[in-house]
Amino acid sequence: MNIGTIYATKGFYNEYERFEVISNNLANVSTPGFKRDIYALDKNSNPYTETDMSEGPVQHTGNELDFSIQGEGFFEMLGENGLRYTRQGRFLLNADKEIVNAAGDKLLSDRGDPIVVDGGDLSLAPDGTLMVDGKELETIAVVNFENPKMLSKEGATYYVSEGGAGERLERPEGTIVxxxxxxxxxVIVPQEMVKMMESLRTYETFQKYMNTASEMDTKAVSEVGMLR
Known part of the structure; x- marks a missing residue:
């Protein structure tokens, strides 16, 4: 295999992976709290993926257990797999009256405990303090990290701290709930569609080059055989 074919093969697979990342972004355009992924190459042309942690638009739902973070930070959740972090703020109450997400993972307070809501009217102050029937209950934990881009993504909206993100920090100054x-x-659909078309065209270019190189190699081998 000549050097041109090697580079074309690498480019072919890189574009395939890039296309997959863009497709996943588009598939999650309606997923609350989803952060788009960016596929890129380092200075040695090695691929890597990082997450764009910029805020998405906020939609009013009127549901008392829908929460959104304005500013930096993540909700802290506790499930069977340990602590997870998310910007997805759609919650409900389980049979034990704990605030949980659709997976059953528990929303934690700033004391590290599940939040139990036993009462009627639930309200939330901008600092994350929950009140039931006008009485203070708990304060929702909103945490951040020294380098949140280094959090490991798990599924569509979960993040895991595996050390690279640095120290866990308390609620960032200026952040409200x-x-x-x-x-x-x-995800901005028109931007992702443009990137998808660019990726598809580049993918097809590499594919055509590889097909042409393969045909040339076959022809060369055939002609050498005839000369013999």
Whole structure:
């Protein structure tokens, strides 16, 4: 295999992976709290993926257990697999009256405990303090990390701290929590569609080069055989 074919093969697979990342972004355009992934190459042309942590638009829902974070930070969740972090703020109450997400993972307070809501009217202050029937209950944990881009993505909206993100930090200054709102995906469809078309064209170019190189190699081998 000549050097040109080697580079073309690498480019072919890189574009395939890039296309998959873009497709996943588009598939999650309606997923609350989803952050788009960016596929890129380093200075040695090695591929890597990083997550764009910019805020998505906020949609009013009116549901008292829909929360959105305005500013930096993540909700802290506890499930069977341990602590997870998310911007997806759609919650409900389980049979034990704990605030959980659709997977059953528990929303934690700033004391590290599940939040139990036993009462009627639930309201939320901008600092994350929950009140039931006008009485203070708990404060929702909103945490951040020294380098949140280094959090490992798990599924569509979960993040795991595996050390690279640095120290866990308390609620960032200026960050507020809103009730009755959900942060939407930060995917911008027209931009992703343009990137998808660019990727598809580049993919097809590499594919054509590889097919042509293969035909030339076959022809060369055939002609050498005839000369013999």
């Amino acid at each position: 809103n009730q009755g709102y959900l942060e939407q995906s930060n």
